[in-house]
Amino acid sequence: MHRIHFDQMKLKTPAFVYINYRQLLYLKKLCARYENSPHRLPQQEERHRKMKSEMQINLFRGWPNPSLHPRPALSSAATAILSNPLLSTSALNYGPDDGDPSLRAEIARWLSDFYSPPSPVPASRICITGGASQNLACLLQVFSDPLYTKNVWMVAPTYHLACRIFDDAGFAERLRGVREDEEGLDVAELERGLERSEERARAEWKRVGDWNRNQVEENLEPRCAFKPARPWRKLYKHIIYTTPTFSNPSTKVMSLRRREELVRLARKYDALIISDDVYDHLQWPAFPYVWAKEKYPDKAVVSRIVDVDRYLDGxxxxxxGNAVSNGSFSKLIGPGCRVGWAEGTAKLVYGLSQVGSSRSGGSPSQFTSTFIRELLASNALKTHIRTILQPAYSKRYHTLTTAVQKHLVPLGVSLPTGPANETSTDAVGNGSTISACTNGKSAIAGGYFLWLRLPPGLRASDLAKKAQEEENLIIASGSLFKVVREGPGDGNDDGSGEKDPEDFEGFVRLCFAWEEEEKFEEGAARLARLIRREMHRADA
Known part of the structure; x- marks a missing residue:
């Protein structure tokens, strides 16, 4: 006899039922027939899917996988610092406002080697920061004013968490999105927006009176500014925010021509370009068959905007200046280290070092920054990037791309195309376009993400919600990356005729940096399964 609990037989009365072997076989057949029945209730169908998808797959999180942290190198660096009383005392005390001089020199040497500017980067152009996010807030504290600075112009789609930082700085009503085209941020659209903003400002100055307008136009201490004048501070009329290389989320690389146009535009309209240069070192051949033929690139695919500003037109x-490079070690070492750097003119980086938090507490992350100095001085970080990060991310990128081509491309999913992008035929024979930059020899891919265009009729926000509920799959809806601003009316039209870019409901972002690589195939299959169901529902 076999004892079966009431839950196994779906009985409503709590009890154990005793049945013989023949009855047990009969029940098993009934259960199998029921399992494959098309007449199951929606709740039962959902429960069944969840049982089949117990393992969560996270293709949303933009963190490095823990296996890619340079633990041995960090351990050696920490031992070298802590075993030396002189070095450990310096590490555990307040650091200089602009950061440890030897670390600044090592970063300058490292950047000069990677970007190959016409002349080496001097240490006077480097300021140590607490990472890209913290430094974005500090830049706004020093070089913008919520009353004087007219607008913040953000590339769209944009890094979504940057919007909150601009909100905190007082720009919630003045965020404006600027679309990308094949070469990156659309400079023509940006110039139209800048000109409209200036026209409104001129009209406002006329209303206030010539006495105030003259002061503002001469860039003296403006009566309408909130912050006092300082010898180390410049208030910019506009802020431009972009991630020009392997952008998050679109993965696009802004062309050199477009970077030059952007710098000239910033000079014309008194704007500061804040360039998040956090993915530049993570690059590899865009096509799998190139792996064995070429080494991983050890030079930047294009000059940074801050380098363009340094040399363009004299x-x-x-x-x-009009540009600052916002760098971080979060993607190269680990986000917990909270160390980054800023590069700009000597005057700009000195002004940044005078932000109140650094004047009070010294350079951010002084203790951790001494470990990074050791990694740079010994070339351990460069070795880690070349031997661990580039091969690992390259393999992850191609594994996820192949899974997308196999499961999603046949359903009408695609990656955005452009003149700089190439077409690849993968191992399963599916032709698909992948976002890549041409460095003169071969197509280069990089960063952390894939940016997928959905078939017409599907909404990314609905798809992302159902992916988590029905497939235990976490993805990023494209709508997350729209430029969100709080303003009059519906938040889209401020009466000026300006319209924010699209809401990106036709896109989803997948990250190949965090999740285990062996789950990519299953993740793409789950997303494909969900898309099929949604397309069938739409047809019905």
Missing amino acids: GPSGEF
Whole structure:
């Protein structure tokens, strides 16, 4: 006799039922027939899917996988610092406002080697920061004013968490999105927006009176500014925010021509370009068959915007310039280290070092930064990037791309195309376009993400919600990356005729950096399964 609990037989009365072997076989057949029945209730069908998809797959999180952390190198660096009383005392005390001088020198040497500017980067152009996010807030504290600075112009789609930082700085009503085209941020659209903003400002100055307008136009201490004038501070009329290389989320690389146009535009309209240069070192051949033929690239695919500002048309306009490079070790070592750097003119980085938090507490993350100095001085970080990160991310990228081509491309999913992008035929024979930059020899891919265009009729926000509920799959809806601003009316039209870019409901972002690589195939299959169901529902 076999004892079966009431839950196994779906009985409503709590009890144990005793049955013989023949009855047990009969029940098993009934259960199998029921399992494959098309007449199951929706709740039962959902429960069945969840049982089949117990393992969560996270293709949303933009963190490095823990296996890619340089633990041995960090351990050696920490031992070298802590075993030396002189070094450990310096590490555990307040650091200089602009950071440890030897670390700044090592970063300057490392950047010069990677970007190959016409002349080496001097340490005077480097300031140590607490990472890209913390430094974005500090840049706004020093170089913008919520009353004087007219607008923040953000590339769209944009890094979604940057919006909150701009909100905190007082720009919630003045965020504006600027679309990308095949070469990156659309400079023509940006110039139209800048000109409209200036026209509104001129009208406002006329209303306030010539006495105030003259002060503002001469860039003296403006009566309408909130912050006092300082010798190390410049307030910019506009802020431009972009991730020009392997952008998050679109993965696009802004062309050199477009970077030059952007710098000239910033000089014309008194704007500071804040360039998040956090993915530049993570690059590899865009096509699998190139792996064995070429080495992983060890030079940047294109000059940074801050380098363009340094040399274009004779050099920067004014002592502060119009561009700052916002760098971070979070993607190269680990986000917990909380160390980054800023590069700009010597005047700009000195002004940044005078932000109140650094004047009070010294350079951010002084203790951790001494470990990074050791990694740079010994070339351990460069070795880690070349031997661990580039091969690992390259393999992850191609594994996820192949899974997308196999499961999603036949359903009408695609990656955005453009003149700089190439077409690849993968191992399963599916032709698909992949976002890549041409460095003159071969197509280069990089970063953390794939940016997928959905078939017409599907909404990314609905798809992402159902993916988590029905497939235990976490993905990023494209709508997450729209430029969100709080303003009059519906938040889209402020009465000026400006419209924010699309809401990106036709896109989803997948990350190949965090999740285990062996789950990519199953993740793409789950997303494909969900898309099929949604397409069938739409047809019905």
